[in-house]
Amino acid sequence: MPLSELPVFPLPFDTATAPPAAHHHVIVPYAALNNESCQHVLQGLALPQLESLMQALSPLELDEGADDSTTPPHERAVARLWGLNPQAPAWAALANAQADSPCAWFSLCHWTAGADQVRMDDPARLPLDMHDARALHSILQPWFAQDGFTLTIVQPGRWLISGAALQALSTASMDRVLLRDVTAWLPDAHTARQLHRLHSEVQMLLYTHAFNQDRSEHGLQPINAFWLHGAGSLSTAQLQQPRPAVQVLDGLRQATLRQHWPAWKQAWEQADAGPLAELARHVAAGGQATLTLCGERHARSYTTAPRSLLQKIRNVFSPQRFAGLHQAL
Numbered sequence: 001m002p003l004s005e006l007p008v009f010p011l012p013f014d015t016a017t018a019p020p021a022a023h024h025h026v027i028v029p030y031a032a033l034n035n036e037s038c039q040h041v042l043q044g045l046a047l048p049q050l051e052s053l054m055q056a057l058s059p060l061e062l063d064e065g066a067d068d069s070t071t072p073p074h075e076r077a078v079a080r081l082w083g084l085n086p087q088a089p090a091w092a093a094l095a096n097a098q099a100d101s102p103c104a105w106f107s108l109c110h111w112t113a114g115a116d117q118v119r120m121d122d123p124a125r126l127p128l129d130m131h132d133a134r135a136l137h138s139i140l141q142p143w144f145a146q147d148g149f150t151l152t153i154v155q156p157g158r159w160l161i162s163g164a165a166l167q168a169l170s171t172a173s174m175d176r177v178l179l180r181d182v183t184a185w186l187p188d189a190h191t192a193r194q195l196h197r198l199h200s201e202v203q204m205l206l207y208t209h210a211f212n213q214d215r216s217e218h219g220l221q222p223i224n225a226f227w228l229h230g231a232g233s234l235s236t237a238q239l240q241q242p243r244p245a246v247q248v249l250d251g252l253r254q255a256t257l258r259q260h261w262p263a264w265k266q267a268w269e270q271a272d273a274g275p276l277a278e279l280a281r282h283v284a285a286g287g288q289a290t291l292t293l294c295g296e297r298h299a300r301s302y303t304t305a306p307r308s309l310l311q312k313i314r315n316v317f318s319p320q321r322f323a324g325l326h327q328a329l
Contacts, residue, residue: 007124009178009257010158011248012091012105012230013078018245023288025081025246026279028271029074030256031293032329033264041261047268049276050322053291056283057302062328065297070172070185073299073329074248077292082243084234088170091230092160099239102167104231106151106159107174108136111203111225117181120227122258123174127220128156135211136223143205147194161228165194171231178257182227195228202226249275295329 033039065073071087079089092105108128110121133156141151149163169192172185187195203224206212212222251267276291283289283304290303 007122009122009124009174009254010155011250011253012075012173013089013094015078015246015248018243021245023244023290024279024282025244025290025292026275027074027077027246027248027292027294029072029248029250029253029294030264030296031252031268032295032325033256033261034296034329038259038261038264041265045265045268047272047276047322049272049280052280053276053283053289054302054322056280056304057289057291058305060301060303063299063301065299067297068184069297070170070176072173072175073294073297074253074292075173075175077294077299077301078246078248081246083238083241085232088232089230090232090234093230093232093234094239095154096160096162097239099236100233101162102164102231102233103160103162104166104169104171104228105174106161107227107229108133108157108159108223109225109227110221110223111182118183120177120180120182121221122178123157125221126157126223128223130156132156133159139205139209139211140202143201144198147198166228166231167233169195169228169231171229174227174229175253175257177227179259199225247275293325293329295325298329300325300328 033042063073063076065076069087071079071089075089076086079086082094084090084094092103093101096103107123108126109123110126112119112121130153133153137151137153137159144151144161147163148165149161152160152162154160170187177185186192186199206222206224212224215222249267249271251270252264255261255263255267279289279291288304290301292299292301
């Protein structure tokens with residue numbers, strides 16, 4: 001399937017609201033591949049604009065993460081830029097724009113139970129329109145209200161859930177669970193007993209419900225689960241803090257999350273010929289810029305900053321290369 005035909009798996013934040021800035025920030029999620037089985041896609045991959053930028057920009061310290069980090073590097077990068085907690089960015093609160101109001105994203109999904117895992121299927125492939133969302137909301141809202149939660153439809157498949165219990169809830173990004181076993185990413189049962197109970201109750205409620213029976217009759221996957229992410233609250237000062245413009249090149253993320261490696265290679269070629277070529281021209285003209293390349297765990301940023309003589313000499317004899325980033329990220 002070509003890159004343009006992949007269903008869009010949305011980011012948890014909106015980058016379109018920030019005004020343009022003189023300092024250009026570009027973030028590339030999933031810029032590197034650490035899976036040995038897909039290294040063949042790197043063969044013949046030429047990225048001249050990226051190589052040019054890596055020669056022109058100065059590297060910053062590596063942002064190191066862990067395999068079990070609930071927040072992927074590209075989300076941490078945006079969170080730092082916007083003054084949010086990079087380890088637990090309250091993305092839903094940022095969208096909700098109500099101070100001191102704990103909330104989270106509530107994404108509708110389908111889980112497939114196997115012999116040894118419960119897999120999160122791709123929500124972007126789960127047909128759902130506003131009519132379906134309103135019907136499902138009428139089913140779920142009374143159930144969640146008993147526990148002090150309010151559900152608000154934002155998009156058909158992604159709602160906002162509000163309630164005091166979300167203030168200190170640690171949630172994993174949807175990027176961590178897509179097409180993976182969800183059990184490793186659920187909040188600890190001792191700190192989120194209420195959430196675990198709601199997961200079980202919703203599955204039982206929807207298992208034989210007429211809403212899902214109708215979907216099955218039309219050949220559609222049932223909605224049998226939900227995922228909370230981007231939980232927390234923000235103060236008035238945090239909500240009023242300016243959010244610098246940032247461009248997130250999302251094509252590689254869309255391809256990686258579906259493990260579609262030809263599309264990943266195509267996304268890199270398109271990024272190099274388009275946004276990165278524009279960034280290279282901006283830097284060549286004396287403009288300020290920061291480029292952040294992210295992997296599954298770590299991120300490396302490059303920025304327009306003066307270089308010492310030693311750094312210049314090192315770059316001549318040991319220039320920065322994209323090929324060397326795959327092990328680093």
